[in-house]
Amino acid sequence: MNCGSGLYASARFLFVLLCGLKAAPLLAQPQPRPAAPVAQVAVAPPDIQTVYKLVWSTLAAVDHGNITGNYSVVRDLGAAGFQANNNAATLAGVFQTLRTQRVDLSNTLLVSPVFDFAPTIVQGGLLRVRGRFALRPTAVAFDLLYAYAAGRWQLFGIAVVPLALTTGAPAPPRP
Numbered sequence: 001m002n003c004g005s006g007l008y009a010s011a012r013f014l015f016v017l018l019c020g021l022k023a024a025p026l027l028a029q030p031q032p033r034p035a036a037p038v039a040q041v042a043v044a045p046p047d048i049q050t051v052y053k054l055v056w057s058t059l060a061a062v063d064h065g066n067i068t069g070n071y072s073v074v075r076d077l078g079a080a081g082f083q084a085n086n087n088a089a090t091l092a093g094v095f096q097t098l099r100t101q102r103v104d105l106s107n108t109l110l111v112s113p114v115f116d117f118a119p120t121i122v123q124g125g126l127l128r129v130r131g132r133f134a135l136r137p138t139a140v141a142f143d144l145l146y147a148y149a150a151g152r153w154q155l156f157g158i159a160v161v162p163l164a165l166t167t168g169a170p171a172p173p174r175p
Contacts, residue, residue: 034148043125043148051119051129054153056109058144060159063105065091066098079147093162101138103162108140126156134164138161144163 038057054168058077065071071091072100075083096106115131122128127146134138 031137043121045119045121045127047152048119050153051127052112052125054146055113055129055131055142055144058155058158059105059108059140059142059160062095062098062158063108066095066103066105071095074155074158077155079149079156080154081147082154098160098162103138103140105140105160107135111135113142127153 029116046054048081061074061077062071065074069092069156071088075086075088075089111133113133115129119127119129122145125148127148128144129146130143132141139162141159141161142153143157143159144169146153147156148154157161
């Protein structure tokens with residue numbers, strides 16, 4: 001897995017590093033500054049269809065940001081802590097590698113993601129969703145955190161990286 005050098009240099013908001021993935025090359029960068037704490041709310045993970053919609057809508061927003069250079073929608077989809085720690089310009093820097101490599105994230109809307117583990121509620125009541133889209137020529141890995149606030153799941157942390165797809169079958173069809 002090749003994630004590119006310096007991919008997370010300005011990704012201060014990638015809280016996924018705080019969730020304990022020590023061995024994952026996707027997250028093998030220095031820990032970012034944590035955002036404001038999320039209120040502890042006892043909430044169950046959403047159903048799988050809702051998880052799919054969260055992943056697809058998040059990646060569609062990043063794709064639109066990559067196309068237009070305007071990441072305000074990605075920011076506005078975020079929880080209060082995400083918005084406080086990220087402006088549109090910061091997010092543009094974070095996703096520069098995807099833009100530079102011309103990774104077409106719209107292709108992620110055509111297939112179901114393959115999860116590395118079941119979507120889980122982690123410390124702080126955050127929903128963690130981690131997986132990949134086995135697309136060709138460039139697969140896409142993601143690690144997303146969502147906070148439940150104002151009656152909906154809101155983006156709290158994000159990592160999206162291109163992967164060199166070395167082996168494997170095509171991605172499974174979308175449900």
